[in-house]
Amino acid sequence: MEASVFSPLSDVERIKTASRLLRGTLAESLDDAWTGALRVDDTQLIKFHGSYQQDDRELRNERELAKLEPAYSFMIRTRTPGGVVTPAQWLALDAIAQRYANGSLRLTTRQAFQIHGVIKRELKPTLQAINAALIDTIAACGDVNRNLLIASNYDASPIHAEVHAQAVALGEHLLPRTRAYYQLWLDEEQIAGTPEEEPIYGPTYLPRKFKIGFAVPPSNDVDLFAQDLGFAAIIENGVLTGYNVSAGGGLGTTHGDARTYARLGDTLGFITCADLIKVGEAVLTTQRDHGNRSDRKLSRLKYTIDRLAVDVFKAEVERRAGVVFAPARIVVWRQQGDRFGWQESAAETPGRASLTLRIQAGRIADREAATNLTGLREIARIHAGDFRITPNQNLAIAGITPDTRAAIADLVRAHGLDLHEHLPPVRLNSLACVAFPTCPLAMAEAERYLPAFGAKVEELLENHGLARADIGVRISGCPNGCSRPFLAEIGLVGKALGRYNLHLGGDRLGLRLNRLYRENIDESEILSTLGGLFARYANERENSEGFGDYTLRRVLEVGAGEQP
Amino acid sequence: MRALNEVWEGAETLEGARLEELDRLLGGLSANALYWTAGYVHARARAAGPQPDAAQPAKASAAAARLTIVYGSQTGNAKRVAEELKERAESQGLNVRVLRADAYPQRELAEERALLIAISTQGDGDPPDDSRALLRFLNSARAPKLPNLRFAVIGLGDSSYPKFCFIGQQLDARLAELGGTRLTARADADVDVERVAGPFARGAIDAAKTLLEVPATRGAKVTSLRPAPVGHSRSRPFAAQVLANQRITANDSELRVHHLELDLTGSGLRYQPGDALGIWPQQHPALVAQVLATAGLDGETAVTHDDQELTLQRWLGEKRELTRLSRAALVEIFERTGNTEGKALVADQAACVDYLAGHQLLDLIARFQPRLSAAEWVSLLPPLQPRLYSIASSVRQVGDEVHLTVAERIDQVDGETRYGVASRQLLELAEGARVPVYIEQNDRFRLPADATRDVIMIGPGTGVAPFRAFVQERASIGARGRDWLFFGHRHLRREFLYQTEWIAALGSGRLARLDVAFSRDQAERRYVQHVLRERGRELVEWIDGGAHLYVCGDATRMAKDVHQALIEILSAVRGQSLDEATAELDRLADQGRYARDVY
Ligand code: SRM
Ligand SMILES: Cc1cc2nc3c(=O)[nH]c(=O)nc-3n(C[C@H](O)[C@H](O)[C@H](O)COP(=O)(O)OP(=O)(O)OC[C@H]3O[C@@H](n4cnc5c(N)ncnc54)[C@H](O)[C@@H]3O)c2cc1C
Numbered sequence A: 001m002e003a004s005v006f007s008p009l010s011d012v013e014r015i016k017t018a019s020r021l022l023r024g025t026l027a028e029s030l031d032d033a034w035t036g037a038l039r040v041d042d043t044q045l046i047k048f049h050g051s052y053q054q055d056d057r058e059l060r061n062e063r064e065l066a067k068l069e070p071a072y073s074f075m076i077r078t079r080t081p082g083g084v085v086t087p088a089q090w091l092a093l094d095a096i097a098q099r100y101a102n103g104s105l106r107l108t109t110r111q112a113f114q115i116h117g118v119i120k121r122e123l124k125p126t127l128q129a130i131n132a133a134l135i136d137t138i139a140a141c142g143d144v145n146r147n148l149l150i151a152s153n154y155d156a157s158p159i160h161a162e163v164h165a166q167a168v169a170l171g172e173h174l175l176p177r178t179r180a181y182y183q184l185w186l187d188e189e190q191i192a193g194t195p196e197e198e199p200i201y202g203p204t205y206l207p208r209k210f211k212i213g214f215a216v217p218p219s220n221d222v223d224l225f226a227q228d229l230g231f232a233a234i235i236e237n238g239v240l241t242g243y244n245v246s247a248g249g250g251l252g253t254t255h256g257d258a259r260t261y262a263r264l265g266d267t268l269g270f271i272t273c274a275d276l277i278k279v280g281e282a283v284l285t286t287q288r289d290h291g292n293r294s295d296r297k298l299s300r301l302k303y304t305i306d307r308l309a310v311d312v313f314k315a316e317v318e319r320r321a322g323v324v325f326a327p328a329r330i331v332v333w334r335q336q337g338d339r340f341g342w343q344e345s346a347a348e349t350p351g352r353a354s355l356t357l358r359i360q361a362g363r364i365a366d367r368e369a370a371t372n373l374t375g376l377r378e379i380a381r382i383h384a385g386d387f388r389i390t391p392n393q394n395l396a397i398a399g400i401t402p403d404t405r406a407a408i409a410d411l412v413r414a415h416g417l418d419l420h421e422h423l424p425p426v427r428l429n430s431l432a433c434v435a436f437p438t439c440p441l442a443m444a445e446a447e448r449y450l451p452a453f454g455a456k457v458e459e460l461l462e463n464h465g466l467a468r469a470d471i472g473v474r475i476s477g478c479p480n481g482c483s484r485p486f487l488a489e490i491g492l493v494g495k496a497l498g499r500y501n502l503h504l505g506g507d508r509l510g511l512r513l514n515r516l517y518r519e520n521i522d523e524s525e526i527l528s529t530l531g532g533l534f535a536r537y538a539n540e541r542e543n544s545e546g547f548g549d550y551t552l553r554r555v556l557e558v559g560a561g562e563q564p
Numbered sequence B: 001m002r003a004l005n006e007v008w009e010g011a012e013t014l015e016g017a018r019l020e021e022l023d024r025l026l027g028g029l030s031a032n033a034l035y036w037t038a039g040y041v042h043a044r045a046r047a048a049g050p051q052p053d054a055a056q057p058a059k060a061s062a063a064a065a066r067l068t069i070v071y072g073s074q075t076g077n078a079k080r081v082a083e084e085l086k087e088r089a090e091s092q093g094l095n096v097r098v099l100r101a102d103a104y105p106q107r108e109l110a111e112e113r114a115l116l117i118a119i120s121t122q123g124d125g126d127p128p129d130d131s132r133a134l135l136r137f138l139n140s141a142r143a144p145k146l147p148n149l150r151f152a153v154i155g156l157g158d159s160s161y162p163k164f165c166f167i168g169q170q171l172d173a174r175l176a177e178l179g180g181t182r183l184t185a186r187a188d189a190d191v192d193v194e195r196v197a198g199p200f201a202r203g204a205i206d207a208a209k210t211l212l213e214v215p216a217t218r219g220a221k222v223t224s225l226r227p228a229p230v231g232h233s234r235s236r237p238f239a240a241q242v243l244a245n246q247r248i249t250a251n252d253s254e255l256r257v258h259h260l261e262l263d264l265t266g267s268g269l270r271y272q273p274g275d276a277l278g279i280w281p282q283q284h285p286a287l288v289a290q291v292l293a294t295a296g297l298d299g300e301t302a303v304t305h306d307d308q309e310l311t312l313q314r315w316l317g318e319k320r321e322l323t324r325l326s327r328a329a330l331v332e333i334f335e336r337t338g339n340t341e342g343k344a345l346v347a348d349q350a351a352c353v354d355y356l357a358g359h360q361l362l363d364l365i366a367r368f369q370p371r372l373s374a375a376e377w378v379s380l381l382p383p384l385q386p387r388l389y390s391i392a393s394s395v396r397q398v399g400d401e402v403h404l405t406v407a408e409r410i411d412q413v414d415g416e417t418r419y420g421v422a423s424r425q426l427l428e429l430a431e432g433a434r435v436p437v438y439i440e441q442n443d444r445f446r447l448p449a450d451a452t453r454d455v456i457m458i459g460p461g462t463g464v465a466p467f468r469a470f471v472q473e474r475a476s477i478g479a480r481g482r483d484w485l486f487f488g489h490r491h492l493r494r495e496f497l498y499q500t501e502w503i504a505a506l507g508s509g510r511l512a513r514l515d516v517a518f519s520r521d522q523a524e525r526r527y528v529q530h531v532l533r534e535r536g537r538e539l540v541e542w543i544d545g546g547a548h549l550y551v552c553g554d555a556t557r558m559a560k561d562v563h564q565a566l567i568e569i570l571s572a573v574r575g576q577s578l579d580e581a582t583a584e585l586d587r588l589a590d591q592g593r594y595a596r597d598v599y
């Protein structure tokens, strides 16, 4: 074990160690009636239960002057592997969002639901209501394996369904075993004398969050190479034979800290389906034992691998799993985004169709312009199939039966859920993280800025005769990169309110990191820079060359002389 | 001790170890115990021989030639009346002593010859806290017959309460029942105390003078033990500058409560935790203009009243109540205007009380349209009174500043907003503005002299203000006793007054416990008394350990409910009857261990 190399241990390690398998003083914290906050240590532990303590950052100053503590509330994130829920579950979440949260649902880039604004006193009833809908939030956050990112449209083919099932099985295998969640939130009795342990994680869990994605090529909708651990389904002669395994992806960085960087996963080789769980567990435990537990900025698997060297890491995984990687199979990737609109389902479900809706920045709420929350509630009431969150914060209504099709189409239109029919491509293929007002780490706006920024980019493109140009735009409020901006053709990464780093050069396949082009610029500079680039792109692009490829060839490489 | 040495200047003094020993023995004694000790020591001293210096006040045996003035006061009004009586009596050459009701030696009552009492009514016809023991004594079977007593009572009250001056009336009747004879008829003073107190004083002192046979010629040459008040006072307020005026409820709260910091530098004003700050308010110009317009009056009209000539505008703006009317004022207004509907209203006591609680002068004028001249208005409207605010700071932490916690007082009347005069003005004060203030002492609401005692503070709403002072004080002196605060308001998120400070005090350990009740954070309303009940066992443990209990804030409901809860808790935990528990609380109050400051 190398863990001892890292000292001193970070404070979070101390908290985990003392937590008695994630209990800490959470029960006491919930009882502290004089505050809407948890005790400091418990704010780390609550994450493992699927929730973050936050506060309304816009109210901080005025509340401090008023001698009031910050307006604390909690964000709750579901564990919904692949983002699949039934209509009944949808209705339950919708009701919970209205009763306990801020009246909106947020679809995340990892196919989960988030609700914001739950107050401490109502955490428990909220989690009970979520669990009553047969959804839990265990390990949705924290230093554990997170919600699984799985290629959406799992019934697009039988293979999709198979991958989905295998992924879910791996996820179940990697769940924490502590009963703390059930005891704290669901009033499970603690049985005295029964020893409890974490056979996979051990008492201190992982050094850091750990993310797994499953892709079904040629679609890379999950941005596989941004994941700590990626599985690309290999289909040979129409049969799922196994997976190409990649490890060490991760996007989070810190401004001004050169030790941090975004990194794409390295492909380790091919494994058969039978070895999936063994390999998954081996990668996770290798990170468990070799990850940096001293400096949380450097504790993701990507840094562990770079420190150990890929070969050493790979050999350790093989040793632990008792599996030898075969040479990776050749994979062809064709797209990164979602396919919007109606699609007929595979032959297994004749007559059924799915409809993928554009949800801007994943936020579902009732606004004056469009009553999305109500619309989807109405749809859930009549829908016979299920709902699936895509890895791009959009929503697929899947398995629509012929008899409900017309009604659903009407509801979609009536409640303004038909953006995919009106918006130009550049505004369909954009992502934005949550950022203000809830995200404590946000430096600039993202979700709330996306519609306005999108409209301005749309106008710029129109001015240059590029209205139909399909360019991927991603905005993150800080360099943690929750909207995966470092893989975008145009990435905005927040520096300060109203100011962003402008990244260019993604490939629209998620196989290439973009590059920093302009640092710390405001909207007018962003727009004038983009305006200039669009003008050149309109004139100089070759054939169907994408904007990312173009900027790499003619903007980033020129004079720099370096390789992509 | 220094004060003692000064009083007995020229006499032998205790020094060093002996003084310390005495100090140690006296430390932690309640007011009652201290008075008892004083009497005991006095008796010992008399037994030891005559006092060397003759320059002392009249001898105790001189009851025959002495006028005793006793007051029972919650917010200082009755005390002020007592002091005015004393001044008047002294100027007439009478030998006088003034005592607060709880300092009056009950066994001297039987020998008392001339007694004047000024006492207010609190709660729902309850005595002020300092008078509870005396009234219990008088109303009990142990009360002596008083055939030699000549007495007079002035009650203080507010005619908008159902039991107007109830305690004064009760006391007056009881003294007569015990055989006493009235020097002059009882007087019931309304919020404009002077109107009744002046004539009462003249009548009572003249009668006392005749009784005590003071020759009319004898000069008014009596040196007072206490030096005449110098510097700023209620009648000579200090113009304090506003240093900060900060809202401390969230912006989305329906309630507006402000934290004010005022500068007392150079005022010579001193205060202790438990005291209140008196504020002389001014009417809002817009309200004055509206009253003038509605009543059809010209603000420039000059009016002379009480030897003072001012414009009507200034009379109304600076000298008269426009927001709180008294029943007495209503009676006179309707008499003068012959308004039958109005007369019917004031005749029905309960209806009148309700009306006053919800209406201001403006509403009255709009409804009854009394036609009165400028001069009539000035003479009929009650004189503007100062408002009191519990001091929310300790000088040990804020130096020359004084902090207040002021809640906006608003009502909706027929769709229009009616403001309270002082709270409105205070909330609107800009930094740098000035406001006339004075200190209103409240010796009934003091931290235990013994800092090792635990303290339980029950202060929902603005009732928490003095406890901020208490906790600041105890932090500064490093009190070893523990502090336990009960707070309540509507919502945790919006209306937790001084939340960050309480949390910091918990963190530092200054606050040992913090219990809160936010009434509207759950389906059922939940108030401090509910939390008290939940903590009953520990509360009683603290009380048994010698803790002092304090209650501050709303008098109409909270203080009563809390009182009832305390009785029930004591009874439940101790297995006592409710009567025994009530008696126990009374005992705690008598020992100064259960003090209330409610309004
Ligand atoms: C909701 C979501 C963005 C969205 O708009 O959809 C999100 C939101 C947050 N992320 Fe993230 N992350 C989300 C996907 C991602 C991704 C994308 C992915 O996983 O494919 C990344 C980049 C990939 C990676 O992990 O490297 C990502 C990298 C981070 C990081 C940087 C981690 C690092 O290694 O440096 C942080 C900060 C941290 O962990 O310290 C972070 C932290 C956060 C927190 C919880 C802020 C915090 O720690 O207090 C954000 C909550 C904001 C809010 O108010 O809701 N989030 N976060 C995504 C939720 C995913 C889920 O359902 O589990
Ligand atoms: C010892 C003491 C301490 C106090 N401490 C504080 C404190 O810390 N913080 C604080 O905010 N307040 C405190 N108060 C209350 C404060 O003194 C004022 O009473 C309060 O601010 C309202 O005054 P105002 O001039 O704004 O309203 P006012 O103008 O006096 O009256 C406002 C309204 O009251 C109604 N009203 C008039 N008379 C009556 C009546 N008899 N009964 C019911 N309603 C009537 C009228 O409709 C009027 O609209 C304390 C009071 C006392 C006695």
Ligand SMILES: Cc1cc2nc3c(=O)[nH]c(=O)nc-3n(C[C@H](O)[C@H](O)[C@H](O)COP(=O)(O)O)c2cc1C
Pocket (backbone or CB within 6 Å): B072, B073, B074, B075, B076, B077, B078, B079, B119, B120, B121, B122, B123, B124, B125, B126, B128, B156, B157, B158, B159, B161, B162, B163, B164, B165, B166, B190, B191, B555, B556, B598, B599
């Ligand atoms: C909480 C509270 C309750 C009161 N209850 C009565 C009452 O029942 N009857 C009455 O006549 N006056 C009542 N008053 C008015 C006071 O008696 C009046 O303000 C008086 O001037 C106070 O005198 P003090 O300062 O000497 O206590 C009440 C005042 C307060 C603050």
Ligand code: SF4
Pocket (backbone or CB within 6 Å): A433, A434, A435, A436, A439, A440, A441, A442, A443, A446, A476, A477, A478, A479, A480, A481, A482, A483
């Ligand atoms: S990228 Fe930064 S600002 Fe955006 S949600 Fe993630 S942590 Fe928050």
